[in-house]
Amino acid sequence: MNYKELADLIFPNAKDISYYEEKYPERDLQEGAIVTRFAPSPTGFVHIGGLYQALIARKLSKQTKGVFFLRVEDTDQKREVENGVSGIVNSLKDFGLEPDEGMITETREIGNYGPYQQSRRKEIYQSYAKYMITQGKAYPCFCTPEEGEELRKTQEQAKIRPGYYGVWAKCRKLSLEEMAEKIKSGMPYIIRFKSQGREDKKIKHKDIIKGNVEFPENDQDIVIIKADGLPTYHFAHAVDDHLMRTTHIIRSDEWLSSVPLHLQLFQELGFKAPKYAHIAPIMKNDCGNKRKLSKRKDPEAAVSYYKKVGIPKQAVKEYLLNIANSSFENWRRANKEADIDDFELQLNKMSVSGALFDMVKLLDVSKIVISNFDAITVYNESLKWAQEYDKELEEMLLDKEYSLKVLGIERNNSNKPRKDLAKWEDVKENIIYMYDNKFFEEKIEYEWQKVNNLSQIKDILNVYLGKYYDENADKEKWFNDIKDLAEEFGFAREVKEYKKEPDKWKGHVGDISTIIRVALTGRHNTPDLYEIMRVLGSQSIEKRINKIRE
């Protein structure tokens, strides 16, 4: 019995690896092109950290005219979740991060390096596992999971480094004949990597983000093919990223300590190793401690959260880019109109330690993003959001022509757009009073400010409507009219005048316009009153004022 015969016994039908090497040739790309991927497992919703990774990976590939693909790592069927793949695909789509290759629906994929779903690559892994066995670099292991558990316990009790390695690697010592015999007798088994590494030797590695790191060599005979015939992450990573011709692995830094193993695997398989960039995860402050954003505890961990509250995708991406490269902020200030694709991301400038997620900052970014939208975009986006999450808003927005005017207040023709919208969720509260049906439906508690004597308020409003209000007035005339009105009632025309001699007046123009503002909108804080009145129109204005005169 030799390795070859053992390999044939285990994987009689596996193709020779040369078949795959030819089928998936080197990619013909320009020098420096980065081929990278987003490779999540379909075990639940997409995490903001995953989106962060995908954003960075895609950006880099676009910057270098490379390839960004989506590979689904579904080798653990136990943890798999229903519609997991479409969840991932749709989340990427929601943020405009569609891949060039890979899964595009739950079952469909594009690209020449597939399948892009690991569960459908079983025979590929088996070919490479067979190759490893043939080379004497892997072997079948007949230890049961329970035996493995026991082994770990004894090791822990004896304070020995746990694992399947060296003298503890029982099956490694079996003769080929013993192995063959057990297999023929139908004993279940897994395939383990036969590590040549030594724990007392160091391996140096240069990570693009983390820089130089030094680890002990891997000496663990890790499993490469599980009992169900599917590979473990490590083996799949080596085989897939070689065959898919990935040049850069961009992944979360929890993988950093696996680098020695991965490098070893690439080496033993005869593959050229890719470059690694381990990015620090996004953290959350939890009672003074840093921890990863948790799917269970933090709603903002799920990317669906941002869609739900209506934070534009641009805002989320800009915020994330900000965390990735702080120079983004300066770039953005200098290039207000530019598309974020034009920003050049630098991997080696990324922070080595995890940033705390800052919702306040995200909202600030979002405010700026939305303030740069024109009324039509604000309209379209909030309508799209409302259709899914807020029927009442949707109904309001049905009157498109009017809504555009409302949303255009201090936005159209303004170089200083309002910044009071951070998310589409905020829209309704901001504009609801502008709609007559909502305004009159609502029972309003008018909170008058300085002038709060109702009969005086009615007087002032009467005079305003009867004598001064002119629906066609331009802003200057409009304001002058109000000043005249103020004067007529003993209020200063200018705030400054009033401040100089407060005793001389009952108040100032501001107090008068506040009356009008509160009467028309039911609130003290609103955008520019003149613009509001232009949008409302004379009919609505009269109706609103009459409501108070009643």
Added chain:
RNA sequence: GGCCCCGUGGUCAAGCGGUUAAGACAUCGCCCUUUCACGGCGGAGACAUGGGUUCGAUUCCCGUCGGGGUCACCA
């Protein structure tokens, strides 16, 4: 516990041997303004700690402390 990574204001962060230690968010004050949201100006606020090396350390080295990761037939 072993191994590995990290430690600049409340947060994100520039700086990487000599700096008044940038900037952004948040916060406070003032100005602008008929309200608010903006905008402008200003304030407060940081190199975890102890040793080295050096003429000089936030920057380099070691220890301590603190935080994080990893030690699966999960990814």
